[in-house]
Amino acid sequence: MSIEASKAEKILLPRGIATVDSFRMIARSVLRHVVGNEAAVRSCNPDGVHQMRIGLRRLRAAIAAFADLLQHAETERLKRELKWLTSRLAPARDLHLLELRIRRQRAAGRAELLTEIAARRTRAFAGAKAAVQSRRYRALLQDLRHWIEAGAWAERPALKPVPRRALEFASDVVARRARKVMRKSDRLHELDVRQRHRLRISAKKLYYAIGFFETLFEGRKTADRLATFQSKLKDLLDRLGALNDLAVQQRLSRSVAVPSGKPAAATTLPPLRDRGKVAQLLQSAAATGAELAAAKRFWD
Template sequence: MVRSTNSAVRQDAAPAVSERQQSRVAKRAAAAKPAVKSEPIELPQDIDSSTAFQLIAASIFRQVGANEGAVRSANPQGVHQMRIGLRRMRAAISVFAQLVDDPETTRLKQELRWLTGRLGPARDLHLLALRLRRARGAAPERQKRLQVVETMRNEALATAIAALATDRYRKLQTDVWAWIEAGDWLGGAARRQVPRRARDFADAVLAKRARKIARRARELEALDVEGRHQLRIAAKKLYYAMGFFESLYDGRKSRERMADYQRKVKELLDHLGALNDLAVQQQLTGSLTPVVRQSDGLAVIAPSRHERTKTERLLKSAGRAGRELADAKSFWD
């Protein structure tokens, strides 16, 4: 299934947001600070697995912190980039799970998930507002729906901004940096059955994740919505992992094969992401129905023929991309 966006919107937007707060969000957006994308990760060839994780995690969390200003200024792209940073951090924890597994890591994963949940509705509603703006025609119903969506988006942005002002967020910042630099997981790293050399660790992790994805990707068109969602999560973690370890593969042949493999994973993710965006936006449109009916008496709008055709086309494209990925040559040893 797709993300539980409806419940997230209701939960985060439940407290009433005053007109004054919405006006404040609009003013911030007018002078929004720029969003910050991820930085390249460069790992020395002889680096050990523990130090590699520390460098990777530090790079990722810098992206999270660097987007605070953009989020506080109500920049939807800042929300998007901070979410990407949080997802990359959770992916890094998953990729290095064998190394960093301990109670503190588990607690921090929950806190990272909490913050991601506070940012999610603002991003999803922003995409829905863009979709409604780009839709053909200017029917009164569409304009009214757009007004409702933009109001909800501003409420969700206010919720995201408020989350960054909490003691919980400040503690998360402090705790994550302490965990990266001197967490308890470091004391148990030597006792765990983890390859000491980061390149050996990367080979094993990438090979294992790629095998699991290949089996599902080959039969993608037979998967249900939940199956496609789980495949997308697994493929995204693999894509992030390749970015984490990319600098370790310095041979010409390895780099060429990695670039080809990354391209195939990215193509699959693009198709699966487009399918997920359609499903999320349809969920959100459905969740707006009671709100719109209360004020405007508008009826439910079922997915259009264009949306159904687009979904079918994306499924075929995703299936083709999945088969190409399953047949791709590996770049790891």
């Protein structure tokens, strides 16, 4: 029986909270999001794998946002462990999406290809399940909890001066990340697949940062501006995500071989990459990026 996935809870940072305390509140919440999907991953629920991956990305985004505060060898080690866990979940999610896409197609050899994808998908979900049942995973959770509450980073001076109040810190983080995203999205048509992927990562970090800090930005006008900016950013992420999914599924389809040994995507199915769809998504993403750049700043 599949167990339901757990979504992220809203983070409510109180007015006047200190920067260090805000990190701890954010990290605790995000870690609950990760742990809350253990049972769903063990039951091979695709949504559970997806939500745990989101939780891991959010935790890595929080570490990146507070990088000046968290400089320590232990932080770097934990980042590597989080990357390891993410890598164990990724194949299951990617193959699940590929299977759904192939099922919507009508082409010769589809049944044979689906059989091969299903076998790989089963192995990938077993790998994800094994990861969350491993000693390495349990040790990671224990280390993360200790690091959040009493890590050595808290005893060392920050790499750069960090504002004591979280609001000032949050404004700086959001402003820097927003400039980076808008600068790259302004020339989106010039970016290749890898560069678009990096833009998507930057946009996600900005989106997560806004989610972490949004309750600090008070006032009706500020709230309206934040909601508009967040909506435009989400639209941009949706389009970049669709572009990335097409690229990932094209790469996966080329790697999947039917029992005859022939590369299935090249011999039995039309290419998954729909050039017209890519062009449409690029145009839409560029327009959304322009709207984002024109949106009023809520952090000023």
